[in-house]
Amino acid sequence: MKAVGLIVEYNPFHNGHAYHLQSAKETAQADVVVAVMSGNFLQRGEPALVSKWVRTKMALLNGVDIVLELPYQFATQKAETFANGAVSILDAIGCHSLCFGSESGDIKSFVQTVDYLDSHKEIFDENIKKNIKTGVSFPKALSLSFQSLSSTENLVSLEKPNNILGFHYIKALKHQKSPIIPLTVKRKNADYHDEHFATETIASATSIRKALFASKENNSPIEQYVPDATSRLLKEYLNDYGNFHEWEHYWNYLRLRLLHCKPEDLRDIYEVEEGIEHRLIAGALEAANFKEFMQKIKTKRYTWTRLQRICLHILTNTKKEDMIRTTDKATYLRLLGMTAMGKEYLNKFKTQFTLPLISKLSAYKENDIYLDIKASRVYSFGLGNQTQNKLLNQEFKQPPIYVE
Known part of the structure; x- marks a missing residue:
C-alpha cells in the first residue's frame, strides 16, 4: 500500500x-x-x-x-x-x-531553490540579518534577501505564501534525509489570502470564513464552495455550540492575562522579546476588542501573524522553556x-x-x-x-x- x-x-x-x-x-x-x-x-x-x-x-x-x-x-x-x-x-x-x-506548480524549481540557497547559505543568512536591522519583518527580510541573491536559474518565487511553505517542506525533507518524494499541485x-469569492466553485478558506462570520446563520452563502459534508458539519457545529471560533471570543481572557501579568512575567512567554511586553500591556489597557488591540500593537517589525502567535502563547501560557526544548x-x-x-x-x-x-x-x-x-x-x-x-x-x- x-x-x-x-x-x-x-x-x-x-x-x-x-x-x-x-x-x-x-x-x-x-x-x-x-x-x-x-x-x-x-x-x-x-x-x-x-x-x-x-x-x-x-x-x-x-x-x-x-x-x-x-x-x-x-x-x-x-x-x-x-x-x-x-x-x-x-x-x-x-x-x-x-x-x-x-x-508555482513546478517541483523542480523548489528543489533547485533549496539547493541554491543551501550553497549560498552564509551570504543569504547575513543578508537576512542586515534587512531585519532596517526594521522590516522576518518574512520581508527573507524575501528581500532572496531577491538580492536570485540568479537566472529556475528558482521559485518566495513571495507567495504556499510557495514559501513548499520551499520549507522540501528543505525539511532534504535536511532530515527523508526518502519521501516531493510533489506539488x-x-x-x-x-490563499483572497477575502472575496474568486470563481463560482473555488474560494479561499479566508473568504469562506469571512462569509460565515458575516452571516452567522445556518443558511450561509458558501454551499457552492464547499463539499456537502463540510456544509452539513458546519451547520451542525453552529447548532451544537452556538458559534464558530474567532479571536474576539478570546479577547477578555487574553486581556485578563495581559493586565494580570507584570512585564517580567510576560518575558517568560515564548516569542515575547525586544520589549514588546510593554506595548502589549499598554494596548490591553486601551483596546475595547481584539481587532482594536491588534491595530494598536502592530508595527513594521512585527507582522499581524507573528503578533497573533505571541498573543496565542500568552493566552495558553506557553513559556520559552516549553518550546525551546522542542x-x-x-x-x-x-x-x-x-x-x-x-x-x-x-x-x-x-x-x-x-x-x-x-x-x-x-x-x-x-x-x-x-x-x-x-x-x-x-x-x-x-x-x-x-x-x-x-x-x-x-x-x-x-x-x-x-x-x-
Missing part, C-alpha cells in the same frame, strides 16, 4: 482542498491519503473555525484516510518549524510521497481519525512506524503532549458557558473518528 502525505489545516475543508487531495492521490498513484492537520490553533496564531475533531470528520468524509494531529509546538510556529514537524510525522508513518499545493483560481522532529503520532482503508494501512505497517502511535491520551504519559491538552482546554473557552464542558472533556473522551 502506497501512502501520499498532505500537510493541512482544513479551516474549513473546501472545494480547492478536494481538488488538491484528488490530484495528489492521482499524481502519487497512492492507495492511501495521510493528512497531518493542525489542531485547534493554527499556524497564523488563530483559533480554528471549528474543532479539530469536526475538521477531521470533514477530511475523512472527503477522501482522506488517516488524520494525524500536528502538535501545538509545530502547528503554531513559523513556516520552517511548522514544516519540520509535519514532515517528520509523514516520514515516521511511512509515506511514500508528500504533495503540497503551490502557486498548482493552486487553482483562488489565492526538537526539529515530532516525538509522537496523535491519531485523530481514519477510514477503513486507513485502518488497514495502520494495522499493516504500525510495527514499522518510527514514533509511537497514540489513539488514547491515557496511554501516553510524556510531557510533550501536554501543550496540545492545554491548548484544547483554552480553545473551549471560545464557546458559551453552556457548551464549554462538552468540548473541554472531548480531548480525553473522544476516540479516533472512524468512517467506513
Whole structure:
C-alpha cells in the first residue's frame, strides 16, 4: 500500500482542498491519503473555525484516510518549524510521497531553490540579518534577501505564501534525509489570502470564513464552495455550540492575562522579546476588542501573524522553556481519525512506524503532549458557558473518528 502525505489545516475543508487531495492521490498513484492537520490553533496564531475533531470528520468524509494531529509546538510556529514537524510525522508513518499545493506548480524549481540557497547559505543568512536591522519583518527580510541573491536559474518565487511553505517542506525533507518524494499541485483560481469569492466553485478558506462570520446563520452563502459534508458539519457545529471560533471570543481572557501579568512575567512567554511586553500591556489597557488591540500593537517589525502567535502563547501560557526544548522532529503520532482503508494501512505497517502511535491520551504519559491538552482546554473557552464542558472533556473522551 502506497501512502501520499498532505500537510493541512482544513479551516474549513473546501472545494480547492478536494481538488488538491484528488490530484495528489492521482499524481502519487497512492492507495492511501495521510493528512497531518493542525489542531485547534493554527499556524497564523488563530483559533480554528471549528474543532479539530469536526475538521477531521470533514477530511475523512472527503477522501482522506488517516488524520494525524500536528502538535501545538509545530502547528503554531513559523513556516520552517511548522514544516519540520509535519514532515517528520509523514516520514515516521511511512509515506511514500508528500504533495503540497503551490502557486508555482513546478517541483523542480523548489528543489533547485533549496539547493541554491543551501550553497549560498552564509551570504543569504547575513543578508537576512542586515534587512531585519532596517526594521522590516522576518518574512520581508527573507524575501528581500532572496531577491538580492536570485540568479537566472529556475528558482521559485518566495513571495507567495504556499510557495514559501513548499520551499520549507522540501528543505525539511532534504535536511532530515527523508526518502519521501516531493510533489506539488498548482493552486487553482483562488489565492490563499483572497477575502472575496474568486470563481463560482473555488474560494479561499479566508473568504469562506469571512462569509460565515458575516452571516452567522445556518443558511450561509458558501454551499457552492464547499463539499456537502463540510456544509452539513458546519451547520451542525453552529447548532451544537452556538458559534464558530474567532479571536474576539478570546479577547477578555487574553486581556485578563495581559493586565494580570507584570512585564517580567510576560518575558517568560515564548516569542515575547525586544520589549514588546510593554506595548502589549499598554494596548490591553486601551483596546475595547481584539481587532482594536491588534491595530494598536502592530508595527513594521512585527507582522499581524507573528503578533497573533505571541498573543496565542500568552493566552495558553506557553513559556520559552516549553518550546525551546522542542526538537526539529515530532516525538509522537496523535491519531485523530481514519477510514477503513486507513485502518488497514495502520494495522499493516504500525510495527514499522518510527514514533509511537497514540489513539488514547491515557496511554501516553510524556510531557510533550501536554501543550496540545492545554491548548484544547483554552480553545473551549471560545464557546458559551453552556457548551464549554462538552468540548473541554472531548480531548480525553473522544476516540479516533472512524468512517467506513
